[in-house]
Amino acid sequence: MAVEGAGLQALSPDELEARLRAIGEERYHILHPFHRLLHDGRLSKGQVQAWALNRYYYQASIPRKDATLLARLPTTALRREWRRRLEDHDGDGSRPGGVERWLALTDGLGLDRDYVTSLAGILPGTVFAVDAYVHFVRDRTVLEAIASSLTEMFSPGIISERVSGMLRHYDFVSETTLAYFTPRLTQAPRDVEFALGYVKEHARTRAEQEAVLAALRFKCDLLWAQLDALHHAYVSPGLPPPGAFRPSA
Numbered sequence: 517m518a519v520e521g522a523g524l525q526a527l528s529p530d531e532l533e534a535r536l537r538a539i540g541e542e543r544y545h546i547l548h549p550f551h552r553l554l555h556d557g558r559l560s561k562g563q564v565q566a567w568a569l570n571r572y573y574y575q576a577s578i579p580r581k582d583a584t585l586l587a588r589l590p591t592t593a594l595r596r597e598w599r600r601r602l603e604d605h606d607g608d609g610s611r612p613g614g615v616e617r618w619l620a621l622t623d624g625l626g627l628d629r630d631y632v633t634s635l636a637g638i639l640p641g642t643v644f645a646v647d648a649y650v651h652f653v654r655d656r657t658v659l660e661a662i663a664s665s666l667t668e669m670f671s672p673g674i675i676s677e678r679v680s681g682m683l684r685h686y687d688f689v690s691e692t693t694l695a696y697f698t699p700r701l702t703q704a705p706r707d708v709e710f711a712l713g714y715v716k717e718h719a720r721t722r723a724e725q726e727a728v729l730a731a732l733r734f735k736c737d738l739l740w741a742q743l744d745a746l747h748h749a750y751v752s753p754g755l756p757p758p759g760a761f762r763p764s765a
């Protein structure tokens with residue numbers, strides 16, 4: 517199989533960063549029509565519930581993904597750095613982590629907690645996309661696995677837009693409901709500082725750099741695919757598959 521980038525000149529670390537950022541400009545999920553509807557207040561409460569319910573599976577799988585990667589990291593320094601992400605999502609026993617805080621959001625939207633955590637109503641498209649992330653991090657090089665987290669370069673922008681848009685447009689959400697997002701605004705830049713620095717330092721050959729760029733495109737695609745599944749099931753044509761959540765509102 518031909519190696520992408522073989523024979524091409526390597527990019528400088530800053531050129532690599534510029535190409536990573538260009539991928540976000542082109543295909544980050546802030547551009548997806550479902551997010552436009554969500555942030556502009558054009559969804560019903562039931563459609564917002566469907567988004568929060570499905571996104572629970574992403575949130576709950578992020579620590580599985582990080583634990584998978586942690587187990588593959590070769591040095592104490594790297595494992596110590598990555599371990600913090602597990603605590604961010606799982607908590608440390610004294611303060612709640614992201615998964616628990618996401619459940620506060622689904623509670624606030626009126627979803628039954630046992631139903632949410634049972635995963636019974638999640639779309640198959642969500643499950644396939646999210647599991648693909650965990651498998652990617654398990655199967656690819658550590659460099660590609662770390663690079664796949666770099667969509668977080670773009671998440672503070674979408675989070676700010678989402679929180680302000682949803683507070684403005686929906687009477688069924690409050691700052692308390694959306695409190696999940698506040699710590700992410702500081703956690704994501706800190707995570708990115710490490711992961712971007714790692715990738716810029718370790719992706720030296722053009723082939724490694726192309727693999728890093730492909731990892732970020734793959735990650736953007738799996739975020740996009742989750743919203744495609746939501747849009748198809750709950751907006752247009754509005755055909756939830758058998759067994760999936762059916763909004764009552």
Ligand SMILES: O=C(O)c1cc(C(=O)O)c2c(n1)C(=O)C(=O)c1cc(C(=O)O)[nH]c1-2
Pocket residue numbers: 578614664665666667668670671674675700739
């Ligand atoms: O609200 C968002 O649009 C959004 C996007 C992303 C992302 O870009 O993957 C993450 C998050 N939120 C998030 O809350 C989060 O904890 C997170 C972890 C990761 C990751 O890849 O390790 N991405 C994201």
